[in-house]
Amino acid sequence: MLSSMACQPPCSYTVSHHTTASCPPSWSDHLETANGPCQDWLFDTGSLTRRLIRLSADAFSVAPLSEGWATLRDDECLALDLAPGTTGWVREVYLSGHGRPWVFARSVAGQQALKQDGFPLAALGSRSLGELLFVNGGFSRGRIEVCRYPTQWLPASQTGDTLLARRSRFDRDALGILVTEVFLPEFWAMLPRSPEAP
Template structure:
């Protein structure tokens, strides 16, 4: 489990037109592509995609998460942290959160996902509406120790269905950029 980090209190999640630091085009494409990240990673890995759960359970949500979910600071929610992997390599750290009260009313069982991708569930249920993508540099102290590195690009968006909102943050690890670079001559992304 990743501990609370005071860096999140001042973390600046930005929309594309608010960015002050512009990454190279390939990174920009992955940050703002609205297709399912699960599907993109599956294509990149030639169907060698997998999910490795790290932690899930009830805990106090971070201040920036409470703000994004329009909850009072200190609200409790379900937190799911996983690695998204391609061909056995860790490519993305993902943290998904939802308010306890909303989950209990909705009946979605995030605790039953196991190694199933939450993205697969969200994109297969047409009732979920995805909010705008926001990006930021993710604090190293809030990543698992084996992936902790300053300045990694992350994105997040909120998926809503009726009264339920699920905030999904995805941190792109250097191994993903390396895999994209190696696959560039061989992988054509459908548009």
């Protein structure tokens, strides 16, 4: 459920995805079953946005799906060192190439730390958060963790129990932003020299 607190700026979308999964994922810093191309994309520490821009020959876009104040999932609270049930800003988007969704991205931050820092997570619109994190200065990136993402946490238009996902935490002073990126089947299908889905 969205908090009754007004968003700044006003919300244009509604966070509506399930907060629980029948079998919560086990996030890990390795995934032995992933092939070479998968490992390369999952554990690349550079900007995913920049890499997708290059891959798409500049035909890259960000399509917002939902955003607003909501109760963070338990695994997100744990990753951000927040108490269970903490309210935070939740932003979900598609990172697309040539108008086709390649990556589903979910970014969250605790309400108190976000307001104290003043980072404009609520005002990004169709701009890329990842690019801003890498150029804004002052953020340090934590380790990359990977998992097979639960179907219940995907947008309704996406299905599959084996979609590969990664997440990492970006910190600046007291602010922590957890960024999760799920690589969709269409991304792997178009990847040069790796037409097979993982």
